[in-house]
Amino acid sequence: MMFFRNAAYVVPMRSFERSVTPVLDTAEWTPSSWRSRPHTQQPVYPDADELERTLAQLRALPPLVTSWEILALKRLLADAAEGRRFLLQGGDCAESFDDCTSPLISNRLKVMLQMSLVLVHGLKLPVVRVGRFAGQYAKPRSADTETRDGVALPSYRGDLVNGAAFTADARRADPQRLIRGHARSAMTMNFVRALVDGGFADLHHPEYWDLGWVEYSPLQAEYRQMVEAIGNSLRFMETLAGSPLGGFQRVDFYTSHEALVLHYEQALTRRVPRQPGWFNLSTHYPWIGMRTAALDGAHVEYFRGIRNPIAVKIGPSVTPDQLLRLADVLDPEREPGRLTLIHRMGADKIEAALPPLLAAIKAVGRTPLWVCDPMHGNTETLGTGVKTRRFGNIRDELDRAFDVHVAAGTRLGGVHLELTGENVTECLGGARDLTETDLARAYKSQVDPRLNYEQSLEIAMQIVRKHGAAASPRVA
Ligand code: PEP
Ligand code: CO
Numbered sequence: 001m002m003f004f005r006n007a008a009y010v011v012p013m014r015s016f017e018r019s020v021t022p023v024l025d026t027a028e029w030t031p032s033s034w035r036s037r038p039h040t041q042q043p044v045y046p047d048a049d050e051l052e053r054t055l056a057q058l059r060a061l062p063p064l065v066t067s068w069e070i071l072a073l074k075r076l077l078a079d080a081a082e083g084r085r086f087l088l089q090g091g092d093c094a095e096s097f098d099d100c101t102s103p104l105i106s107n108r109l110k111v112m113l114q115m116s117l118v119l120v121h122g123l124k125l126p127v128v129r130v131g132r133f134a135g136q137y138a139k140p141r142s143a144d145t146e147t148r149d150g151v152a153l154p155s156y157r158g159d160l161v162n163g164a165a166f167t168a169d170a171r172r173a174d175p176q177r178l179i180r181g182h183a184r185s186a187m188t189m190n191f192v193r194a195l196v197d198g199g200f201a202d203l204h205h206p207e208y209w210d211l212g213w214v215e216y217s218p219l220q221a222e223y224r225q226m227v228e229a230i231g232n233s234l235r236f237m238e239t240l241a242g243s244p245l246g247g248f249q250r251v252d253f254y255t256s257h258e259a260l261v262l263h264y265e266q267a268l269t270r271r272v273p274r275q276p277g278w279f280n281l282s283t284h285y286p287w288i289g290m291r292t293a294a295l296d297g298a299h300v301e302y303f304r305g306i307r308n309p310i311a312v313k314i315g316p317s318v319t320p321d322q323l324l325r326l327a328d329v330l331d332p333e334r335e336p337g338r339l340t341l342i343h344r345m346g347a348d349k350i351e352a353a354l355p356p357l358l359a360a361i362k363a364v365g366r367t368p369l370w371v372c373d374p375m376h377g378n379t380e381t382l383g384t385g386v387k388t389r390r391f392g393n394i395r396d397e398l399d400r401a402f403d404v405h406v407a408a409g410t411r412l413g414g415v416h417l418e419l420t421g422e423n424v425t426e427c428l429g430g431a432r433d434l435t436e437t438d439l440a441r442a443y444k445s446q447v448d449p450r451l452n453y454e455q456s457l458e459i460a461m462q463i464v465r466k467h468g469a470a471a472s473p474r475v476a
Contacts, residue, residue, distance in 0.1 A: 029301070029304060029305035030305070031266045031269040031278060031302075031305070032266055033301055033302075033305070034262050034266070034298040034299070034301040034302035035262075035298070036301075037296060037297055037298040037300075037301045038294070038296065038297055038298065039262065039297065039298030039299075040291065040292055040294075040297065040298075041140045041141070041157075041260055041289075041291060041292050042261065042262065042263075042298075043157055043161040043162070043173035043261060044154070044173060045173045045175055046172060046173065047175075050175050051175045051263065053175075054175035054176060054178055054179060055175070055178070055263055055266075055267050057179060058178055058179060058182060058264070058267035058268070059267045061179075061182060063268055063270055063281030063282070064134065064135070064182070064185055064186055064189055064255075064268070064281060064282050064283065065189075065255065065281055065282070065283060065284050066272075066281070067272040067275050067279045067281070067307075069254070069284055070279055070281075070284050070285075070307070070308050070309070071275075071307075072252075073128070073130075073254050073284045073285060073309055073337075074308075074309040074335075074336075074337035074338065075336075075337055076128045076337070077128065077285075077309050077337040077340060077369050078336035078337030078369075079128075079337075080128055080369050080413040080414055081336070081337065081367050081368060081369040081370075081411075081413055082367070083125075083411050083413065084125070084126075085125055085126050085127065085128050085413075086119055086123055086125045086126075086127050086128070086413060086414055086415075087127070087128045087130065087340075087369065087371055087413055087414025087415070087416075088112065088115060088116050088119060088127050088128065088129055088130070088414065088415060088417075088460075089130040089131075089132065089256060089285075089371065089414060089415070089416045089417070090111075090112055090115070090130075090131065090132060090415075090416070090417040090418070090419045090456070091108060091112075091131045091132030091133040091136060091418070091419065091420075092108070092132060092133065092136060092418065092419075092420060092445075092450060093132075093136075093139075093418045093445060093447040093448035093449075093450060094136060094137065094138075094139050094158050094159070094445075094446060094447045094448075095133055095134075095135075095136045095137055095159070095184075095188075096137075096159050096164075096446065097137075097159045097180060097181075097184050100184045100187055100188055102191070104420075104421070104422065105133075105188055105191050105192065106191075106195065106200075106421075107211055107420070107421025107422060107453075108131070108133065108419075108420060108421045109131075109192060109195060109196075109200070109209075109253070109421070110208075110209040110210070110211055110421055111211070111419060111420070111421040111453050111456050111457070112129055112131065112253075112419075113129075113201055113206075113209045113251070114206075114209050114223065114457060114460075115456055115457060115459075115460040116129050116251070116460075117203075117206065117226070117227070117230070118223065118226065118457065118460040118461055118464060119460055119463060119464060121226055121229075121230060121464075122461075122463070122464025122465075123463070123464060128252075128254070128414070129251060129252065129253050129254065130253075130254045130255065130256050130284070130285055131192070131253060131254070131255050131256065132256055132257065132416075132418070133188055133192075133255060133257075134185045134186075134188040134189040134192065134255040134257070134283070135181070135185040135255060135256075135257035135282055135283045136256075136257040136258065137158050137159045137160035137181045137184070137185075137257070138157060138158040138160040138161060138181075138257075138258065138260040138261045138264075139156075139157055139158040139258075139260070139447055140157075140258070140260060140289050140291045140292060141155040141156070141157055143155055146166070148166055151166075153166060153167075153168055153171040154171045154172070154173065155171075156171065156446070157173070158260075159177060159180075159181065159184075160177055160178060160181040160261055160264060161173050161174075161177060161261060162174060162177070164446050178261070178263070178264050178267070181264065182264075182268070182282070185255075185282070185283075189255060192253055192255075193253075196250055196251060196252075196253055197250060199250070201250050201251040202250070203230070203234060204231075204234065204244075206227045206230075206231070211421060211453055214453060214454075217431060217432070217454055218431065219431050219454055219457050219458055219461065222461065223457060254284040254285055255283045255284050255285070256283055256284065256285040256286065256287060256311075257282075257283050257286060257287075258286070258287055258288070258289045259280065259282075259283070259286035259287065259288070259299070259302070259303070260289060260292065260299075262298055262299065262302055264282070265280055265282060265286070265302060266302070268280060268281050268282035269281070269306060275307075277305075277306075277307045278305060278306055278307065279306060279307050279308060280306045280308050283308075284308065284309070285308060285309050285310070285311065285340075286303070286306075286308060286310060286311075287310065287311035287312065287313060287340075287342065288300065288303055288310070288311070288312045288313065289313050290313040290314070290315045290344065290376070293312050293313065293314075293318075293326065295322065295325055295326055295329065300326065300329060300330065303330060304329050304330055309337050309338055309339075309340065310330060310338065310339065310340070311339075311340035311341070311342050311371070312326060312330065312339075312340070312341060312342065313342050313344055313373065313376070314341055314342065314343045314344070314357065315344060315345065315376075315377070316345045316346065316349045316353040316377070318357065320356050320357055320359070320360030321360075323341075323357050323360060323361065324360055324361070324364060327339060327341075327361065327366055327368065331366075331368070334365075334366060336367075337369070339366075339368040339369070340368060340369040340370075340371055340414075341357075341361070341368045341369070341370055341371070342371045342372070342373050342416050343357070343370070343371070343372055343373065343401070344372075344373035344374070344375070344376040344377045344416075345377045345397065346377030346378055346393075346397065347374070347377070347378055347393040347394075347396040347397040347400065348393075349377065350377070350397055350400045350401060350404060351400055351404060354401070354404045354408075355404055355407070355408055358370075358404070358405065358408040358410045359408060361410075362408065362409065362410055369413045369414065370405065370410060370411065370412050370413055370414075371412070371413060371414040371415065371416050372397065372398055372401035372412055372414075372415055372416065373415075373416035373417070374393075374394045374395070374397035374398045374401070374415070374417070375389060375394060375416075375417060375418045375448065375451075376448070377397065378390065378393040378394055378397060379448060379449070382436060382439075384436070386436075386439055386443065387448065387449055388426065388427060388428055388436075388439060388449050389426075389427045389428070389448075389449050390427070390428045390429050391427055391428060391429030391430040391434075391451075391455055391458075392429050394427070394451070394459065395458075395459065395462055398415065398459065398462065398463065399462070399466055399467070402463075402466070402467040412467075415459075415463065417451060417456065417459065418448055418449075418450045418451065419450050419451040419452075419453075419455075419456040420450045420451075420452065420453075421453055422442075422444065422452070422453075423442060423452060423453070424442045424443065424444050424445070424450060424452045425438045425439050425440075425441045425442045425443060425452065426439065426442075426443050426444070426445050426449035426450050426451075426452070427449050427450070427451055427452070427455055429455075430451075430452075430454060430455040430458055431454050431455070431458055432454060
């Protein structure tokens, strides 16, 4: 805190100082109207002129996605809310600029393709695939500063903002990183698009999705049997039809990130020809994190005016009344596919915290897409200071989420996970029963611990095993 009182770190941006508008829904929205609201988790840029110059550059650069992709995704999410599809949203807690490499991107894609195959096969539902990638470069932090050996520096807020190294230089919020983040997002997206359009996702070649480093595991055997069965059905159908069946060569992949740094999001908020309103063209499906979901805050103000499908993370402290008001501000028209509510309660809290929220939303006749994030309510710090999550808690929260929705007469339409295709040891447990000693072996995350490949596949199988029946019936 002290650190930011240093005059060099005060943002001389007068618009921040305007008084807060008390009326929420009726006030005029503009891409910059968030600036007049209380804003948290924003970087403090030492040089306001440099920031403005950089934002002008960013505004002139091409967008990363198109409005018609965004609207197509909104229709798919509306289907998911009605039980006709299932959402698989996953990726790193935070991407880093250094991790914008071919193997990291393709391995993450491979895991998600394998998981979605398991889900499609087991749930008998099409899966909507959304990556936490191509823009997941900013992180909310619990404190503005980090102190080591008596030295306080600004916290690392993700590569979009500053560097992770504990030096004053690295921790300085650097506007050039906004441009680099845009470029890295474009490279990631370009590679993903080229892969999926070029046949990487072809169901005739599931071997393309094999991960080089995976040794024999019982999960692999189960997965292979399933792939074999699907391949046989496909060949059988094609023999009957006398030609290859269309539609199996490619899949759609959409992108999402926490839209945290509002200067960045604003610069990519654009109008498009032949569509009313404004679109955030930095990603298809931005979400508001739990720490920035205040009703009168800058993030809610920004999100209410964009036409993308949007999501909000909901923690155990949200009250039914707050949630209803949030839904009214963010989705006043009750537009199908517009609003996703991602609950992240913790395995031990979900059974008490979620039912009142489900009941309140149901009672007013809203049908948002409900998604479970079983990661963020189950983070713990070990005695060694290492941040981890227990696979058992992640699985239990998911299991309980399905049960709580069934009891409430609502539907869990998707899952939101932190995962990687790398051979990491960050979460405890799972098929190989990783122990605290294993964590030291391959812990790579700068932020939250991620599921590795095997743990991810196991979660997909678990969803199918225990809850396929609950998830698949259609809503009339
Ligand atoms: C995240 O998704 O990485 C995150 C910070 O989540 P939450 O806002 O739910 O804590
Ligand atoms: Co996280």
